[in-house]
Amino acid sequence: MDEQAGEGCEQSKPQVERTSFQLFKIENITVVRPPLLKVYYWEYLDVDKFNAKIAEGQQCIEHNFVIPTSQLNSKPLKIVCWLKNMSKEKLTLQLKRIKNCDCVLKQTRVGFNQFRYLYHCPHRYLVNITQEMIVMNADDLVAMSVIAYFYLFGTYVLTFEMKTSDSRTILMHFHINVVAFDPVDCILTHELIPVNIKDFQRVAQPIWICNKTMQSIQVLFKGRERGFRLINPNLVVPLLSVWPLIVEYRPSEFENHVINR
Numbered sequence: 001m002d003e004q005a006g007e008g009c010e011q012s013k014p015q016v017e018r019t020s021f022q023l024f025k026i027e028n029i030t031v032v033r034p035p036l037l038k039v040y041y042w043e044y045l046d047v048d049k050f051n052a053k054i055a056e057g058q059q060c061i062e063h064n065f066v067i068p069t070s071q072l073n074s075k076p077l078k079i080v081c082w083l084k085n086m087s088k089e090k091l092t093l094q095l096k097r098i099k100n101c102d103c104v105l106k107q108t109r110v111g112f113n114q115f116r117y118l119y120h121c122p123h124r125y126l127v128n129i130t131q132e133m134i135v136m137n138a139d140d141l142v143a144m145s146v147i148a149y150f151y152l153f154g155t156y157v158l159t160f161e162m163k164t165s166d167s168r169t170i171l172m173h174f175h176i177n178v179v180a181f182d183p184v185d186c187i188l189t190h191e192l193i194p195v196n197i198k199d200f201q202r203v204a205q206p207i208w209i210c211n212k213t214m215q216s217i218q219v220l221f222k223g224r225e226r227g228f229r230l231i232n233p234n235l236v237v238p239l240l241s242v243w244p245l246i247v248e249y250r251p252s253e254f255e256n257h258v259i260n261r
């Protein structure tokens with residue numbers, strides 16, 4: 001992931017190897033009403049690697065925080081990162097968003113006969129860190145809240161710069177992937193198992209329904225074909241799982257029925 005990072009640290013001051021930087025780390029994370037287990041977020045965000053980079057003692061650090069793929073217009077995701085100051089001195093972190101997109105300044109009316117050149121970045125609010133400054137005394141544990149919003153379709157990288165009071169620069173690249181929900185993509189089974197017309201029994205078969213989203217989906221299926229009955233048309237498919245829609249099927253004539261894709 002590191003290769004696809006946005007703006008690097010190269011433009012800033014030359015790197016100075018020092019081992020005397022104050023040590024801190026993300027000790028824990030809290031995810032507010034998470035659709036997934038916390039351990040998944042820990043791994044997606046690769047917190048262990050972030051901590052390892054800080055411990056290495058480089059002046060300039062970059063890290064990619066990957067937010068799990070989310071559905072368009074799903075609920076915002078709030079992650080609280082608990083930062084622990086492991087040094088014996090006060091440490092201050094200053095946070096700001098860094099523009100890393102190709103958007104250009106546009107002349108914008110800001111009042112009667114008043115114009116200013118402003119960016120109209122539609123994606124700028126996809127990730128928000130509420131604090132601009134975090135002050136940590138020795139051994140303090142302080143919360144940094146990161147909220148991801150999913151109001152735009154597509155993949156984005158939003159970068160925040162964290163400047164420490166001992167002159168380190170930490171670039172945090174948040175990767176967001178927002179997908180649109182398409183019910184047709186959820187249907188994995190497109191052909192039923194052939195049924196012998198001489199068998200007069202109905203044969204129950206599964207049509208597999210896949211939910212790749214982070215929220216459980218309630219689906220209602222309707223089918224009116226002759227010889228075709230849905231056993232569980234009211235189906236709740238939990239997040240990130242595959243469930244069977246059971247159909248009973250007995251053909252009355254030789255024919256290939258195709259399930260609409």
Ligand SMILES: [Zn+2]
Nearest residue numbers: 101102103121
């Ligand atoms: Zn932009």
